[in-house]
Amino acid sequence: MAHEKDDILLLDGATGTELDRRGVDVGMPLWSAGAMDEAPDVLQAVHRAYLEAGADAITTNTFRTHERSLAKAGMGDRAQSLTEAAVLLAQVARDRTRPEAMVLGGVAPLEDCYSPDLSPDASTCRKEHGQIIRHLIEAGVDLVLIETMCTAHESIAAAEAAREHAPDAWAISLCLRSSGEPGILLDGTPVAELVKQFKDARFIGINCVAATVLAEQLRHLRTVCGPEVTLAGYGNVGHADEEGGWVCTDAIDPDRYTDHAMEWVAAGAEIIGGCCGTTPETIGAMRRRLMAGC
Numbered sequence: 577m578a579h580e581k582d583d584i585l586l587l588d589g590a591t592g593t594e595l596d597r598r599g600v601d602v603g604m605p606l607w608s609a610g611a612m613d614e615a616p617d618v619l620q621a622v623h624r625a626y627l628e629a630g631a632d633a634i635t636t637n638t639f640r641t642h643e644r645s646l647a648k649a650g651m652g653d654r655a656q657s658l659t660e661a662a663v664l665l666a667q668v669a670r671d672r673t674r675p676e677a678m679v680l681g682g683v684a685p686l687e688d689c690y691s692p693d694l695s696p697d698a699s700t701c702r703k704e705h706g707q708i709i710r711h712l713i714e715a716g717v718d719l720v721l722i723e724t725m726c727t728a729h730e731s732i733a734a735a736e737a738a739r740e741h742a743p744d745a746w747a748i749s750l751c752l753r754s755s756g757e758p759g760i761l762l763d764g765t766p767v768a769e770l771v772k773q774f775k776d777a778r779f780i781g782i783n784c785v786a787a788t789v790l791a792e793q794l795r796h797l798r799t800v801c802g803p804e805v806t807l808a809g810y811g812n813v814g815h816a817d818e819e820g821g822w823v824c825t826d827a828i829d830p831d832r833y834t835d836h837a838m839e840w841v842a843a844g845a846e847i848i849g850g851c852c853g854t855t856p857e858t859i860g861a862m863r864r865r866l867m868a869g870c
Contacts (some may be wrong), residue, residue, distance in 0.1 A: 582842060584866055587680075587810055587849025588626035588634045589859050595622060609640040611613050612661040619662075623669035625856035630782050630863025631849070634670060635679040635721060637662040643864070644686050656711045663715035668730065680721040680747075681712030683738075685730060689751055689784060692727040692763035701733035708732075709741045712796035723749040724784045724851075726762035732773050748774050749781030749808060754789050760794035768800040784851045791839040798844035806847065809840040813853030815836030830861035 592608035600615045602608050610620040623634050628717035640646070641662060643655035651658070666679045686704055695701065711722050720742045720804050725731040731748065738746035747763060754758045758765040774780050780801060792809040797807055813833065837848050850858045 577626065583846065585847045586630060586632045586859065586863055586866065587808070587847060588623075588631040589620060589810075589854035589856065590637065590852050591619075591637050592639065592811075593852050594625075594855055597810040597818070598622070605640070605645060606651075607640040607645075608637050609646065609658060609662075610629050611637060612658050612665070616661070616665055620669045622856075623666050626859055627673040627677055629856040629860035630866075631677065633680050633719075633849075633857050634666055634794065635680045635682040635723075636666045636692075637713070637715060638682045639684040639711065640685055641711075643831045644704055647819045655708070655831030659708060660712040660715045661732065663712065663717055669715065673819065679716075680717040680719050681715075681717030683708055683720060683722045683734060684724055685726060690762065692761070695727045695730045695763075700727040701730045701736050705730075705734040706737035706741060708837045709737050709746075713742050713745075719778060720746040720747065721749065722779070724750070726751040727826065728761060728763060728770055730831045731761075731770060733846070735774055735777065743776075745778070746846045747778040747808070747809075749783040751784045752782055754786050754829070758793050759800065767797060771797075771805070777806075779806040779808045780846055783808075783810045783845065784812050787811030787813060787833055787836045790808055790836065791843045794840050794845050795799060795844040807845045808847035808849075809837075809843075809845040810849035810851045810854075811836065811840075812834055812851040813858075813860065830855070830858045833858050833864045834861045838865060 577674055580604045592602050595608050595611050596602045599620050600611050600618055612750050626634055638659050644650045646652050670677050670679055720738050722734045765810055790809050840848055
């Protein structure tokens with residue numbers, strides 16, 4: 577199912593790795609969450625850069641503002657205040673730069689994105705995701721974006737929490753195996769067994785998968801979801817390190833990344849953007865290509 581280029585919604589690119597590029601400490605366990613205290617101006621500049629590059633939506637810097645994540649740094653009691661600060665920084669950047677853009681409230685896995693075995697039980701997942709989703713909605717995000725979900729039970733639990741707190745304003749994006757047959761979560765669950773759980777999501781996406789293999793994954797997702805579901809795709813550039821951080825590389829420059837993104841559109845994606853390792857230059861290249869209609 578192909579789409580006209582002017583119908584495509586363009587997301588922003590990576591926040592954490594872009595903060596790293598700009599000299600902000602993104603060491604674990606806080607990852608990018610420390611920027612709200614240590615470098616709010618840099619964080620806001622990152623949001624502005626994506627908007628100026630042509631993003632139709634930016635995602636809040638809330639990937640690690642769950643109480644569980646912050647508790648590892650002795651900051652669990654600041655979950656709501658840091659989530660609210662992240663939303664406000666994104667909203668101010670949006671209002672000053674591109675008022676028509678959306679602010680998406682990012683919700684990440686409770687533990688490591690690439691370690692499905694660390695995910696807590698379903699009841700814990702629903703409770704803890706419900707907390708951050710409630711914080712995001714109260715702070716005024718336009719849409720809750722549950723992303724990088726790598727396990728079936730946590731994906732379903734987060735969706736249930738979103739359905740409770742943001743029934744008409746949530747979406748979900750999954751993290752899949754990059755090798756082998758397409759459409760398999762990192763915990764081994766076929767996406768085909770899950771999509772019915774997300775039928776009321778605003779869109780279903782795939783993210784934090786290598787940009788070079790995302791088209792095949794999206795073609796498979798379109799097959800299992802059917803033509804009526806809005807699909808999203810935003811791939812990564814680089815690779816995770818042993819400490820759980822990210823190693824940025826220049827393996828795919830912005831124009832080449834955009835070549836891949838146009839394949840995602842041809843595969844059925846109506847929403848595209850960038851994940852780890854992408855930059856405002858990546859999003860700018862994508863916007864120019866979309867405007868050129870090719």
